[in-house]
Amino acid sequence: MYTTFQTPGRIIHGEGCIESLASEVERLGCGRVLIVTDPGIVECGAHRLAEATLAKAGIPYALCADVESDPSPACVERCAKAFKDFSPDVIVGLGGGSSMDVAKAVALVAAHGTPAQRFFGIELVPSPCPPTILVPTTAGTASETTSITVLLDPETQSKKGIVSSHLFAKTVILDPLLTLSLPPFWTATTGIDALVHAIESYVNLGATPITEGMCLQAMRLIVPNIRKAYANGGNREARAAMLYGASLAGMGFSNTQNGIIHAIGHAVLASHHLPHGLLMAAASPMGMAFNALAAPEKFATIAGILGVDCSRGNVNDLARQASEAMKRLLMDLDIAPGLAAHGVLPEEIPGIAERAVADARLMARNPRRATVGEVEALLHRHF
Numbered sequence: 467m468y469t470t471f472q473t474p475g476r477i478i479h480g481e482g483c484i485e486s487l488a489s490e491v492e493r494l495g496c497g498r499v500l501i502v503t504d505p506g507i508v509e510c511g512a513h514r515l516a517e518a519t520l521a522k523a524g525i526p527y528a529l530c531a532d533v534e535s536d537p538s539p540a541c542v543e544r545c546a547k548a549f550k551d552f553s554p555d556v557i558v559g560l561g562g563g564s565s566m567d568v569a570k571a572v573a574l575v576a577a578h579g580t581p582a583q584r585f586f587g588i589e590l591v592p593s594p595c596p597p598t599i600l601v602p603t604t605a606g607t608a609s610e611t612t613s614i615t616v617l618l619d620p621e622t623q624s625k626k627g628i629v630s631s632h633l634f635a636k637t638v639i640l641d642p643l644l645t646l647s648l649p650p651f652w653t654a655t656t657g658i659d660a661l662v663h664a665i666e667s668y669v670n671l672g673a674t675p676i677t678e679g680m681c682l683q684a685m686r687l688i689v690p691n692i693r694k695a696y697a698n699g700g701n702r703e704a705r706a707a708m709l710y711g712a713s714l715a716g717m718g719f720s721n722t723q724n725g726i727i728h729a730i731g732h733a734v735l736a737s738h739h740l741p742h743g744l745l746m747a748a749a750s751p752m753g754m755a756f757n758a759l760a761a762p763e764k765f766a767t768i769a770g771i772l773g774v775d776c777s778r779g780n781v782n783d784l785a786r787q788a789s790e791a792m793k794r795l796l797m798d799l800d801i802a803p804g805l806a807a808h809g810v811l812p813e814e815i816p817g818i819a820e821r822a823v824a825d826a827r828l829m830a831r832n833p834r835r836a837t838v839g840e841v842e843a844l845l846h847r848h849f
């Protein structure tokens with residue numbers, strides 16, 4: 467039995483480090499850049515910093531701002547057309563998880579053709595893709611440090627992942643200044659997504675001392691800073707810590723995969739249009755309560771990081787308290803736990819349970835085995 471750990475080779479962090487984009491393009495030996503982003507980024511003007519540094523260095527670039535939230539393979543194909551028209555040799559993914567996921571998927575179809583959904587699953591991409599530089603504007607999905615792109619499966623209307631070591635970014639640029647204008651709701655929901663990554667990867671059956679160290683440090687950075695960033699988006703220290711925390715969690719879960727919380731969240735039908743981070747927040751207390759039995763020592767540690775007094779009580783009692791501590795954090799962030807509060811109907815429970823258990827990528831290494839009946843009961847208990 468052996469394990470492999472992989473992560474992007476170069477991560478730049480610091481206020482204003484978006485200025486290093488041009489030198490990174492040159493360092494990679496590239497000359498033409500396609501920036502892939504979404505209309506919201508263009509509206510707030512965050513793309514201008516990237517454009518300015520490229521223009522100053524005389525590097526030709528094109529902008530494709532066609533990324534939609536919950537991107538589908540059709541969205542990837544639209545952006546891939548921009549790739550074909552401009553013939554870049556590097557793709558810059560600028561924005562939240564959707565923009566970075568589409569940037570990776572454009573690299574994938576540029577090398578291997580459409581449709582992207584042929585590659586849903588683990589390590590089905592046969593050979594390298596054009597290089598990407600990923601620049602997040604949220605501290606959440608950590609698409610920048612993972613080898614995963616999540617797209618909407620048009621057949622099932624649920625989200626599925628393409629996992630391949632060929633999708634790792636060549637360079638990650640973490641500039642906290644790009645996250646300062648993120649509104650409180652998105653700060654909270656994307657930040658909880660990052661915390662859920664750290665938790666699901668830490669307790670995962672595929673965890674190693676490397677991923678555990680990263681995920682523990684991610685939790686220690688996110689928990690004390692998410693409330694501060696929510697309360698005051700201009701808190702630069704909190705923003706910088708959140709960006710480090712989210713990326714560290716991504717470095718962890720990219721090597722382990724996530725678990726039941728992500729499986730349940732992905733199983734909620736896309737027609738609800740619920741943001742990924744909100745679904746993760748809503749499903750996190752139930753997923754933690756379910757898994758605590760399987761990994762009590764680790765959940766006791768998580769409870770301690772979430773503020774539970776661990777000086778007394780046995781390990782199982784402390785493990786159970788992690789889920790309650792998560793609910794208290796959600797309350798501070800004005801997010802209701804459970805799916806009903808977000809418009810999901812009780813009659814949807816059987817379908818959600820079935821799709822969640824069938825998600826082998828996420829459930830194979832979840833610490834507690836789960837049947838459809840058990841997940842249905844869990845959903846009813848925490849609905």
Ligand SMILES: [Fe+2]
Pocket residue numbers: 607659660663728742746
């Ligand atoms: Fe996530």
